[in-house]
Amino acid sequence: MxxxxxxxxxxxxxxxxxxxxxxxxxxxxxxxxxxxxxxxxxxxxxxxxxxETPAVATDSAVARTILTDASDTDEDSADERASGEAEFRKYLKPATRDGWLGRLAHYEIEQILGRGAFGIVAKAFDEKLQRVVAIKLMSPELAATSPPRKRFLREARTAAAVTHENIVAIYAVEEEPIPYLVMEYVSGETLKQRVDGHGPLEVADVLRIGQQVASGLAAAHSVNLIHRDIKPS
Structure with missing residues (x-):
């Protein structure tokens, strides 16, 4: 870290x-x-x-983790991705699909999407419900101490109650072998990737995206989940 x-x-x-x-x-x-x-x-x-205000004083560890799409990470180098994969594999059972990383409960892990301050994000397949999901595994360093674990789990349960088109859905939260979230997988590019690839946005697009972000944040704020790390990546 x-x-x-x-x-x-x-x-x-x-x-x-x-x-x-x-x-x-x-x-x-x-x-x-x-x-x-x-x-x-x-x-x-x-x-x-x-x-400081009362709203900002609210616990927000999981809001930082959840209220994004599956690419809740900065762009990683090849070495960082390899490191993340090696770290993730320690918690996986052998994969049943050729070329996949492994298995976590009934989730087949296909690939690492990236790393963030609070964990590793992976693309996976839910064998029970037959759908693609995103899994965020809590950082082992954080999981080693009780307060972050408790906050992670408590706020995951709170965030799961938020239903909004601009916030990824939370499907499950588990504690073993290490705390992790199972979330909706959103396919697509990040705002940073779009700007880097196509240049500055049109004013209409800026307004549309800004409205969507604000709408999603308002829904999160309604249950006292505060996101402190909004970024185009």
Whole structure:
């Protein structure tokens, strides 16, 4: 994990002692990483005194994870994807399909889509319901501590109650062998990919996409799920 990943996880832990314990565990003997994280936390604390509102104070770890399409990650390099695949395979049973990565419960894992601060996203096939899904496996570093696990599961259940055309549907949340979400798989390109490939958007498209994003966020806010990481990727 880099300093951004540790910082984003740490600010979701309200109790100071639990937060400090998490930073100790995540940084281990890496003094440089610890210094970077502590500086980010210090800056966050200073700015929060000015910017904080009741809504922002609401727990939001899973909102950051859920309220996106299946490509809830920055574009990864080949090495990062390989690393993510190796990390994911530790929790998989042998695949029953040629060329696939493995099996998680009754889900056949086809490929890794990317990595985010809170976990690994994969494309999978639900053998029971016979449909393609996206699975987000919680980062092992986060899953190793109790507060992030509890928050992940609690907010996943809350988010599953949100039904909106601009928010991916949550099909299931599981705890073993590591917490993971099963979500609607949305095929297509990200906004970043579209802009990079086709240039700036027309004003009408900007307004349409902006309205869709705002509508989805409003639905999330209605159940106190706050997304702090909106980005075109």
């Amino acid at each position: 880099n300093e951004r990943d540790v910082f984003l996880a740490a600010i979701e832990i309200a109790d100071p002692a639990e937060r400090a314990a998490y930073v100790d565990q995540a940084c281990s003997d890496d003094s440089k990483l610890r210094a970077q994280v502590e500086e980010l936390l210090k800056t966050h604390a200073e700015t929060s005194q000015f910017l």
